[in-house]
Amino acid sequence: MKKIGVIGCGNMGSVLAEGIISAGRYRLYVSDVKREKLKKPVKLGAQPASNTELAENSDVIILAVKPDKVVETIEEIKSFLTPSKILISIAAGISTAAIEKVSGGKTSVVRLMPNVNVRVKAGLLPYCTGRYAAGCGKLTEQIFSPLGIVFKLPEKKFDSVTAISGSGPGFLFYIAENISAVCRRKGFTDKQSRAITAYLLYGAGKMLVETGLAPETLKQTVTSPGGTTLAGLNVFKQKNFPHILKKVIDSAEKRSRELSRRK
Numbered sequence: 328m329k330k331i332g333v334i335g336c337g338n339m340g341s342v343l344a345e346g347i348i349s350a351g352r353y354r355l356y357v358s359d360v361k362r363e364k365l366k367k368p369v370k371l372g373a374q375p376a377s378n379t380e381l382a383e384n385s386d387v388i389i390l391a392v393k394p395d396k397v398v399e400t401i402e403e404i405k406s407f408l409t410p411s412k413i414l415i416s417i418a419a420g421i422s423t424a425a426i427e428k429v430s431g432g433k434t435s436v437v438r439l440m441p442n443v444n445v446r447v448k449a450g451l452l453p454y455c456t457g458r459y460a461a462g463c464g465k466l467t468e469q470i471f472s473p474l475g476i477v478f479k480l481p482e483k484k485f486d487s488v489t490a491i492s493g494s495g496p497g498f499l500f501y502i503a504e505n506i507s508a509v510c511r512r513k514g515f516t517d518k519q520s521r522a523i524t525a526y527l528l529y530g531a532g533k534m535l536v537e538t539g540l541a542p543e544t545l546k547q548t549v550t551s552p553g554g555t556t557l558a559g560l561n562v563f564k565q566k567n568f569p570h571i572l573k574k575v576i577d578s579a580e581k582r583s584r585e586l587s588r589r590k
């Protein structure tokens with residue numbers, strides 16, 4: 328049974344810990360400077376530990392502290408990072424090369440960027456491997472697959488994927504917020520507005536996933552000549568919606584690049 332450790336059981340670390348426990352195939356250690364954060368994963372079967380105990384005992388160490396705490400945390404566990412261990416960092420904007428540098432030797436480093444949808448086990452989890460971690464992809468995919476789709480990407484694509492899959496839920500929640508506002512303006516109750524909005528997005532997402540059809544094909548199935556959908560879509564076209572969306576994503580990507588450079 329592989330032994331996995333999660334350092335930092337805040338928003339993201341605790342969700343990853345729960346997903347890993349739910350697979351039932353790993354022994355999990357958890358650590359956090361705030362011991363109360365360990366209550367839930369421990370209740371589910373994880374073993375509480377200090378950072379160094381965790382690093383010593385785990386085959387795979389998941390670093391889920393805020394980016395500004397990454398260096399000090401690696402410094403603390405560095406003497407336990409033997410070549411057989413894998414260090415997986417989820418810290419936004421910190422490259423595998425930077426982590427390799429802090430951890431000293433030839434540590435196998437994997438960088439993973441889960442999005443918030445892992446909370447409902449429908450996340451996107453792109454990852455890349457560092458210089459000494461070429462063979463770690465399969466295990467990474469195995470560990471995180473209970474939380475959504477895990478896929479390998481070249482590290483140079485991380486700013487783009489951060490803008491699309493990392494910030495994407497925020498953009499869709501913004502669209503949802505506006506659909507709800509329109510519903511309320513048209514006299515629907517709050518409860519009705521929330522249900523309409525949630526099921527619109529949930530159902531459309533489920534259609535995309537379960538039919539496997541392209542968005543354009545699904546769009547065609549609800550767009551008849553002279554119909555209501557076409558009338559609405561024409562407004563998107565007139566207002567150049569594709570251009571707005573591209574600007575939104577380009578802007579998020581630019582910000583990701585700026586933040587990475589500052590670290």
Ligand SMILES: NC(=O)c1ccc[n+]([C@@H]2O[C@H](COP(=O)([O-])OP(=O)(O)OC[C@H]3O[C@@H](n4cnc5c(N)ncnc54)[C@H](OP(=O)(O)O)[C@@H]3O)[C@@H](O)[C@H]2O)c1
Pocket residue numbers: 334335336337338339340358359360361364378391392393394396399400417418419440441442443
């Ligand atoms: N949240 C997301 O949606 C998301 C998405 C993708 C990637 N990430 C990445 O995930 C990482 C964690 O983000 P988060 O939102 O989960 O942060 P968070 O809620 O602040 O969780 C981090 C936890 O680690 C603890 N901690 C700090 N230093 C530590 C140390 N030396 N040893 C052990 N525990 C320590 C923190 O305690 P204190 O609060 O006392 O510092 C906190 O409980 C970040 O690097 C972020 O970039 C987050």
